[in-house]
Amino acid sequence: MATPTMWMVRAGERAWRIEDFERESLVSIGWQEMGDMTALRTREEFVRQVERSYPEAKKAWIPGAAGQAFRFVREIKVGDAVVTYNPAERAYLVGTVTGNYEYAVELSSEQPNLRRVKWRGRVARDQLSVAARNSLGAISTLFVIPPDAAAEIERLLISQPEAPSAARRAAVADEGVDDLYKDIQAKAFEFIKDKVSQLDWEDMQDLVAGLLRAMGYKTRISPSGSDRGKDIVASPDGFGFEDPRIVVEVKHRTAAMSSREIRSFLGGRHENDKGLYVSTGGFTKDARYEAERGRIPVTLLDMDDLVKALLEHYERMDIDMQRLIPLRKLYWPV
Template sequence: MVRAGRNGYLFDRFKELSIVALGWAGVGSEGDLSDKAALCSKLKDFYPEATEQSIFVAASQLVRFAHELQVGDRVVTYDPRARIYQCGIIKGPCEYHPNADEPTELTNRRMVEWGREKARDDLSLPARNSLGATLTLFFISSSISSELWSERSLTPSNDFVTEKDSEATFDPSAIELSELADEKIKDRIVRLDEYSMQELVAGLLRAMGYKTIVSARGPDRGKDIVASPDGFGFQAPRIVVEVKHRPRERMGPQEIRSFLGGRKPHESGLYVSTGGFTREAYYEAERSNVPLTLLDFEELVRAVLSAYASFDESARKLIPLTPIYWPL
């Protein structure tokens, strides 16, 4: 597994460039990735506030990326927006690509031939738990690999096992625990049916101070929820909401145009899609004359967590959560 940056923000770049990549600011070239002790020293100079453990883990991952991964090995990265694992085969050695216009995480690259995709929801619970590890780079067991790959995989993989070194007992930061928690929460939300999802979005809007009307089951005539200060839509803002609970399907421009076609000048639109949106859908929303917000799965989870303290009992029952405290 090579994660595509925090919250998968580099996933599209990994696919476009046919690469996986790893990098830290302050690491100058391939030569820096040969001596772990020297690399630790260099990282410590560049990040004086970092703990020794975090420096050691960063150095270990960089050295592994450069020297332990081999051409022909299977590699996986993850898109948390679409909840898709992208599987491929490493096709080249580690190469250094300094570019001031690119994130530092793209500095050290390996060429990849991307193959099949696997939805997170198609995996067993042990596989989802294993792949939810917080490390940027880690080896995947053969049993989990067999779930990710079909019988028609491109080449057999090396059978890696997790090393029993300090990385195995890595103490995650609060940020990394938060990312892991987000994925677990999405696992729970994705199991909701379409009507429960509408109720969850309505609960979110109520937590934000609106009163809501949820459409009855059946044809919704282009609106699943109407939210407004008075609950009837007489007072502004009147927000019309469409909820699409299709985790494996991104909404395109046609769906956006269809939704906008039923809107009136005094209305605002909110389109929620757990499968996300295509680039063209965002273009369509930007040039709309009606104020329209597109909310994908990542943004929905962030909004839910931000407003959860104000959720009413009916909304909390849909996704029961408990707060935790973590030392900084």
């Protein structure tokens, strides 16, 4: 026998309908502007109804809204498990879907789309593993809970173990939070690299110049097409008269730079110059060897190095440069 699907259905913003959910034995969603969705069958029909009901909505929002409405009306089945979260109690209410889709505006004008539910009990959030808590943290109104987390909820619902002490909860949390943070950090790093890779060449050149200014240098950017082996010159005075004079070459392409490009770059440098070569496509092994034995000091920055430097100096970058790669700070418990 197949294991029933388990759904999360949130009780509105800040769980404002949680008492109604429990008292009236139901779960519900909004999208009241769409009216009764009983006659809608396919995803395409739901998309068209969203477009008609929300003519001012952003195009990117429409598929997600239609998808959630479609799932609530058409994909949830009688017998499926359902979970909703009560933040005041820090507990998940767990039940079983007992009825098909209904449109009942008389019960709630704001959330008239409902499913009848038989509630079976509660599972405290603190009893769940960090991995399970993470999977339940999506902001979507409705989504399928991953099988491992669903199985954990079912086990806890049946066994109802003694609530762990505060010390034990903290210890269990610490075991998984570090790994979760590393995972999120790695994903964020890759998304930032995606943003950087989408810049055109001129914006990339401006970004590198902005990074150098954030590090305390003044910069001059060469006119397009006439760099003569340099795209940016950075120095304390901005003219290149004071040391260090850093000559920068920026290559924004997918191919790795070879030793020939590094030799060409080094060949036109003055004796007291310092070199910075930025290549979003990286460098071959021979190119790195060429840089190490060059007659002037030269630093090679690939995409990973560039993004690491960007994150290190981001808050000191001017606002125009931050607009090129807009980032949002995230606070994380330690």
